[in-house]
Amino acid sequence: MNLALRYILIITSFLWLLFLIRTIIKNKLDIKFSILWIFLGIFIFLIGLFPEIIYLFSRLIGIEIPSNAVFLLMFFIIYCLVFYLYLKISKHNQELLNLNYEIAILKSKIRGDK
């Protein structure tokens, strides 16, 4: 992994962590979800600091260029995150439907009382 990529990883992940903590303090991001993102930021930061982690990983699964291992890893993590979001959306859809039902029932009761 060349020096430029390492610097990019270190600097962007550092800025990312700062930004993240600011959004949490400002109450924009639910703290439940923030833990995951903080870990991700720290992980990228560590990769930039100690590229040996990536060298070891790429040797283990037979990737010749270590930076490709970084991309693969990131791709995988993002894949998981997006799927997690889909799960959340599905759950919210169900919850919304139930709310919709309850509100409709209440509305019809109010109509009946009039």
Next chain:
Amino acid sequence: MKILVIIPCFNEEANIVKVVNGVKKFNYDYLIINDASTDNSEKILKENNYNFLSLVNNVGLASVTRIGFKYAYDNGYDGCICVDGDGQHPADEIIKLLECLKDNDYVLGSRFINKKKPLTLRMLGSEIISLAIKIKTNKIVKDPTSGMRAIGRRIMKEFSNSMNFIAEPDALCYIIKKGYKYKEVEVNMVDRIDGVSYFQNPIKAIKYMVSVLISIILIQ
């Protein structure tokens, strides 16, 4: 037997009064579910003092029928029957389905038991879905896309808790797979009185076909 007639209604200001009056003539309990219509449907329902639920957001037909099943289950009905809000299903055919519901869990109103399907693109789609159900369950369903169906309390309970279906055909496939008793009954349907069908839009029709087929083959 306590029976509820569920009438989903989305932008049906032209047809809904005729449909509901048809059902009322036979003294069935009924529930209209207004899926956040953007036209005057809600006003018409209010003015006529019908029994209806009005949803806050548009949730789609599958979810609307699920809400209907939940309502029927919560209110202790023994069975319920779906009738389209566009007037395709004449109210005098309801009795045919109810007679069969006594010893079946799921009764499907079918257009093509003795009649041949007309040669249209739409019927080609219906034929493909029939074939998929045949492969999956080894049962022949003549009119899998029919929206007129009656269900008993056992299925009502299952559907109201969790219903992960795209439309009627894959729900039917699930029912057959689970070993519930189902029956197809010949009914007459009329062309819609007014308004346009959902399948006029070719992209929507293709999306429907693909997702229903995937649901039947891989999931149910």
